[in-house]
Amino acid sequence: MSNPEEYTTLIIDDATYQTKYTKKYERRKKYAAANPDHILAYIPGVIQEINVKVGDTVKWGDKLLVLEAMKMRNDVVAPKDGVVKAIKVKTGQMVPKNHLLIELH
Amino acid sequence: MSLKKKIVDFFTRKSQVVEGGGEKAIQKQKGMGKLTARDRIKAILDDGSFHEYDLFVEHKCEDFGMDKKQLPADGVITGTGTIFGHPVCIYAQDFTVAGGSLGLMHARKITKIMDHAIKLGIPLIGINDSGGARIQEGVNSLAGYGEIFYRNTLASGVIPQISVILGPCAGGAVYSPALTDFVFVVDNISKMFITGPEVIKTVLGEEISMEELGGARIQNEISGNAHFFAMSEAECFEQIKKLVTYIPWNNGKKADPFPVKPPDPTTDIASIIPEDPRQPYDVRDIIRAFSDDSDFFEIQAMWAQNIVIGFARLNGKTVGIVGNQPLVLAGVLDVDSSDKAARFIRFCDSFNIPVITLVDLPGYLPGVDQEHAGVIRHGAKVLYAYSEATVPKITVILRKAYGGGYIAMCSRHLGADFVFAWPSAEIAVMGPEGAANIIFKKEIQGAKDPDAMRQAKVQEYTEKFANPYIAAANGHVDAVIEPEETRDYLLHSLSIAIDKSELRPKKKHGVPPF
Numbered sequence: 001m002s003n004p005e006e007y008t009t010l011i012i013d014d015a016t017y018q019t020k021y022t023k024k025y026e027r028r029k030k031y032a033a034a035n036p037d038h039i040l041a042y043i044p045g046v047i048q049e050i051n052v053k054v055g056d057t058v059k060w061g062d063k064l065l066v067l068e069a070m071k072m073r074n075d076v077v078a079p080k081d082g083v084v085k086a087i088k089v090k091t092g093q094m095v096p097k098n099h100l101l102i103e104l105h
Numbered sequence: 106m107s108l109k110k111k112i113v114d115f116f117t118r119k120s121q122v123v124e125g126g127g128e129k130a131i132q133k134q135k136g137m138g139k140l141t142a143r144d145r146i147k148a149i150l151d152d153g154s155f156h157e158y159d160l161f162v163e164h165k166c167e168d169f170g171m172d173k174k175q176l177p178a179d180g181v182i183t184g185t186g187t188i189f190g191h192p193v194c195i196y197a198q199d200f201t202v203a204g205g206s207l208g209l210m211h212a213r214k215i216t217k218i219m220d221h222a223i224k225l226g227i228p229l230i231g232i233n234d235s236g237g238a239r240i241q242e243g244v245n246s247l248a249g250y251g252e253i254f255y256r257n258t259l260a261s262g263v264i265p266q267i268s269v270i271l272g273p274c275a276g277g278a279v280y281s282p283a284l285t286d287f288v289f290v291v292d293n294i295s296k297m298f299i300t301g302p303e304v305i306k307t308v309l310g311e312e313i314s315m316e317e318l319g320g321a322r323i324q325n326e327i328s329g330n331a332h333f334f335a336m337s338e339a340e341c342f343e344q345i346k347k348l349v350t351y352i353p354w355n356n357g358k359k360a361d362p363f364p365v366k367p368p369d370p371t372t373d374i375a376s377i378i379p380e381d382p383r384q385p386y387d388v389r390d391i392i393r394a395f396s397d398d399s400d401f402f403e404i405q406a407m408w409a410q411n412i413v414i415g416f417a418r419l420n421g422k423t424v425g426i427v428g429n430q431p432l433v434l435a436g437v438l439d440v441d442s443s444d445k446a447a448r449f450i451r452f453c454d455s456f457n458i459p460v461i462t463l464v465d466l467p468g469y470l471p472g473v474d475q476e477h478a479g480v481i482r483h484g485a486k487v488l489y490a491y492s493e494a495t496v497p498k499i500t501v502i503l504r505k506a507y508g509g510g511y512i513a514m515c516s517r518h519l520g521a522d523f524v525f526a527w528p529s530a531e532i533a534v535m536g537p538e539g540a541a542n543i544i545f546k547k548e549i550q551g552a553k554d555p556d557a558m559r560q561a562k563v564q565e566y567t568e569k570f571a572n573p574y575i576a577a578a579n580g581h582v583d584a585v586i587e588p589e590e591t592r593d594y595l596l597h598s599l600s601i602a603i604d605k606s607e608l609r610p611k612k613k614h615g616v617p618p619f
Contacts, residue, residue: 007385010435012467013507013539017383017435022410023326024441025434031473044309070308094310 037085039076039102041095045069050091052102056084064102067095076101122160122177126201134201139271139294140338142182142197142205145232149342150186150195157184159214166208169241176202179211180235183218185227188349191361194222197232200272204236207278211239212249219256226355228265230345233282234272250277257284262455265352267345270295270331271338275319283330286452287348287404290321290331291341297324297331325407329441332405351402351416351423352456359457360423366398368592375588378465378529382505382536382571385435388413388428388463391503395592397421404449409441410434411470414449416458420596425453428463429514431504438510439470440483447486454494459599462491462515465504467536484513485618491519493615497602501591502526502573502582507535517581522605523598525591526573526582533575537567 007018049066052058058078067074082104089101106114123143125131131141140148146155162179164171180202185194196218198205215231222229238246260266261284268282269289273296282288282297290297298319305311305318317323324331333348335341353360374394377386393399396417403415411434414427427446429436438446453460469475469484491498491513499522500515511532515521526532534540541562542549552558576582586594 010437012435012437012471013535014542015383015467015536015538017385017431017467019385019431019435020433022433028472028474031477096309096311 036080037082037104038100039064039079039104041067041076041097041099041101043067043069043074044095044097044099045074047089047091047093047095047101048073050087050089052084052087054084054087058082058084058104065089067101078104080104119160125177125199126203130201137294138337139200139234141201142199142232142234145269145271145338145342146182146184146186146195146197148339149230149345150188150193151190154186155184155195156186157182159183159217162210162214164208164210164239164242166239166242166245168243171241174203176208178202179208179214180205181207181211181214183214185218185221188346191349191354192225192227193230193349194218194225194227195230195232198235198272200234200236203239205234205272206236206239207246207249208239208242209245209249212246212252215249216252216256219253219260222264223256223260226264226357228267228349228352228354229260229285230267230269231281231285232269232271233274233278234270235278236273237276237278247277250281253281254284257281261286262356262451264355265456267348269341269345270297270321270324271341272296273315275299275301279330287333288324288331289333289335289341289345290324291335291338292321294338295321295324295331322407325405327408329405329408329445334407347402348416351418352458356455356457362421363397363418363423365421368394368396369399372399374591378504378527378588380529382531385431387432388430388436388465388503391463392417392426392428395419395595396426401426405445409439409445411436411439412442412446414445419592419599422599423458424595424599425449425458425460426463427460427515429466429510431465434470436466436505437468437470438466438484438487438513439475440478440480443480443483443485443487447490450487450490450494454490454496457496459497459499459602460491460494460515461595462498462500462521464500464502464506464511464514466507466510466514467505468508468510482618484509487513488519489615489617491515491521493617494520495605495607495609497522497599497605499523499595499598499602500525501595502530502532504529504531505536506530506532508533517583520607522602523594524582525584525586525594526577527588527591528573528585530573530576530582530585531571532573532582533570537563537571540570541566 010017010019045067048068051063059081062078063075065076085105086103164179180199183196196215266285267287268285279297296315325334333344372394377390392401401417413430517524545562549555549558573585
């Protein structure tokens, strides 16, 4: 039988249970709401072109940059109307998934 | 040629191919802590039982200078043999021959032994140790994989299929093990992944070792792709042999009975569960307390530990056991534990193994990650698997059985044949704390001392509802039993359910929430 000192707690329906966590549960990521002004890389890849500059006004669907991934050149487009506040990547840069590419406002 | 000469000629030919990739490659293989393909087969099978086929098969590739290359047995050993007298078909990829790479004839040898296993109705064991597709053979190599996957699928639910990963098993090759029933891996030897560390580095810029990406530990603890973990090949082979004793040859048979041994008489089954329903214990102690020889053969012991699955024997007959594990995550159902339980229940149902379910869970795991990972779909698999199963289904409610968790854990409503509850069972829509906070919200908020009022109301709810008698009064529980009576009730209900048959609506197959 395991040592009670190793136990941690889990609350379900207002009851506090003594138990242990799995490795996977410990590693889980805390949820953070997505910021609609942040354009993130939806796939890991390499920035091939940047088609806007800071201060540009963009409309929904305008091409912002080209992200090459899995041998495909993907257009990353504006998800809403706005102004380019900051560009966080350079041409040729390799970016992981969910890396911040462009900030709008 | 005289017969004598012919026999000498035969020995010459044979000695050329049984060497595999030659002394140097064999030494390299051994240096990695690995046995050769033929030695692995011999270590798993009963002494002298291995009969090899297709030793003289040769590849037919003529491109890229392959016509000048002879690959002994085309890099895979196939045959039949026995494990404790149980017949099996077996193949082992030979890494010493062209890195165990899979070409068309290599694949044909495997599919031939698979067809054999299906026709004869005996288990199939595949030992994987291969660098992957034989690039020189191009699409024919891919065809070979596809033909293996197709047969894995046809054989699923017909004969038990066991995969042993004793080396690399990467890319498309991993889908054969994934389609089989049990995957065995060995620390530092097994490596499984779809895309390897090099591709991940080039594409993502992320550096990770093979071991951390898809080693034996990861496949057991994190991904749940593997079912058994061993520190050495020898330990792995012992696990395989033990497994074979629990399972039948095919879906038309039952597992062979074993000599009956009662559980350890010194175990006090009633003292294992703490009185406070919020205190944990190890559900495996309960399983051992009522199983033959106090022996429980756990499957996927390192993954989704909040549910326990495995085989035990009752009066010498194999049973599958599914139990919530209060020791880990309070025994909740979540994405992984649902997947783990559901697949095991379907294995048992396919192979005529009765399922015993031990219930003690507070419900489902709350969390954004769970909802976003599809706990609805994954959780539904448990309901599907239990409802679909027609083998004898016996449920013992040990302690908490709350809400959706109560329904999911093989309740009467999902077709359990027998539902027993210990006097410690609490069968209710939720735990007393949560229920009191909802039902008596106004009283608690309006009280001078809300905490004292909450305590009182929790107490009131506990006394009224946190017991098995309301469920028993409605016939949802067949009998409230003393913990000490558990083995007796299980043995009796199994013995009378032996010829159970349940007819279901005719269909080609269902559409489970995969």
